Amino acid sequence: MIWAVLPAAGRGQRFGGDTPKQYLRIAGKPLIEHALTALLAHPRVAGAMVALSAGDELWPGWSELLGKPVLRCTGGNERADSVLAALRALPAQVGDDALVLVHDAARPNLRGEDIGRLIAAAEAAPDGAILGAPLRDTLKRAGRGRIVGTEPREGLWRAFTPQAFRRGALTATLAEAARAGVAVTDEASAMERSGVQPWLVEGREDNLKVTTPADLALAEYLIGRH
Ligand SMILES: Nc1ccn([C@@H]2O[C@H](COP(=O)(O)OP(=O)(O)OP(=O)(O)O)[C@@H](O)[C@H]2O)c(=O)n1
Numbered sequence: 253m254i255w256a257v258l259p260a261a262g263r264g265q266r267f268g269g270d271t272p273k274q275y276l277r278i279a280g281k282p283l284i285e286h287a288l289t290a291l292l293a294h295p296r297v298a299g300a301m302v303a304l305s306a307g308d309e310l311w312p313g314w315s316e317l318l319g320k321p322v323l324r325c326t327g328g329n330e331r332a333d334s335v336l337a338a339l340r341a342l343p344a345q346v347g348d349d350a351l352v353l354v355h356d357a358a359r360p361n362l363r364g365e366d367i368g369r370l371i372a373a374a375e376a377a378p379d380g381a382i383l384g385a386p387l388r389d390t391l392k393r394a395g396r397g398r399i400v401g402t403e404p405r406e407g408l409w410r411a412f413t414p415q416a417f418r419r420g421a422l423t424a425t426l427a428e429a430a431r432a433g434v435a436v437t438d439e440a441s442a443m444e445r446s447g448v449q450p451w452l453v454e455g456r457e458d459n460l461k462v463t464t465p466a467d468l469a470l471a472e473y474l475i476g477r478h
């Protein structure tokens with residue numbers, strides 16, 4: 253049984269505006285609904301747990317999407333807190349050994365073939381797996397707006413989501429990072445702290461995270477090409 257976990261409790265400060273970006277519409281649906289639909293459309297995904305800001309509720313019609321349950325919990329101050337809350341709120345029948353796919357609600361352009369390849373990799377390896385892509389640009393280190401160095405990019409990848417791990421192991425490593433006061437920006441970072449080396453699955457580069465208004469326009473274009 254595979255469940256999706258969607259952190260969707262952010263405030264979108266880098267995006268700006270009054271509406272948290274996960275509720276902004278492209279192609280007639282809010283970003284979060286595109287992400288939910290992509291995940292629940294995969295036959296191996298049984299349901300979703302969404303971490304929302306306190307006071308936010310699932311929109312009408314979301315409690316069951318594509319005939320599958322969508323549950324909500326209240327997220328936390330940081331993305332990692334929201335993911336941990338969602339993992340802890342999953343139904344009891346989702347055991348510690350169950351695979352969970354953690355996906356940003358702000359990544360609407362997720363494709364089924366990427367989900368399938370990620371599941372295959374994560375099920376074949378105890379260390380889990382994440383979607384990503386190798387860096388293809390030269391990396392510069394900035395100092396007061398000027399180049400102060402060029403960073404080697406060999407072997408560097410951009411991490412995307414979903415990130416796929418077993419519920420029990422991911423819950424424990426996120427809780428340990430929180431106890432240690434270590435800020436982790438993705439699930440793999442928490443798992444790496446425990447010594448595992450998750451697999452990298454090269455995914456589509458158009459699986460972009462909507463962070464700024466320019467990203468929203470690009471995401472709308474990409475969704476329109478489905
Ligand atoms: N406390 C938080 C912060 C973020 N997120 C979610 O994590 C995903 C990726 O985070 P990001 O793009 O940083 O979203 P925001 O935190 O809203 O953006 P910003 O940092 O610009 O405020 C988003 O779906 C966001 O809703 C969350 O569930 N809980």
Ligand SMILES: C[C@](O)(CO)[C@H](O)COP(=O)(O)O
Pocket residue numbers: 331356410411412413437438439461
């Ligand atoms: C999880 C993530 O999308 C992987 O690249 C990224 O770390 C989220 O970062 P954010 O600053 O919380 O958007």
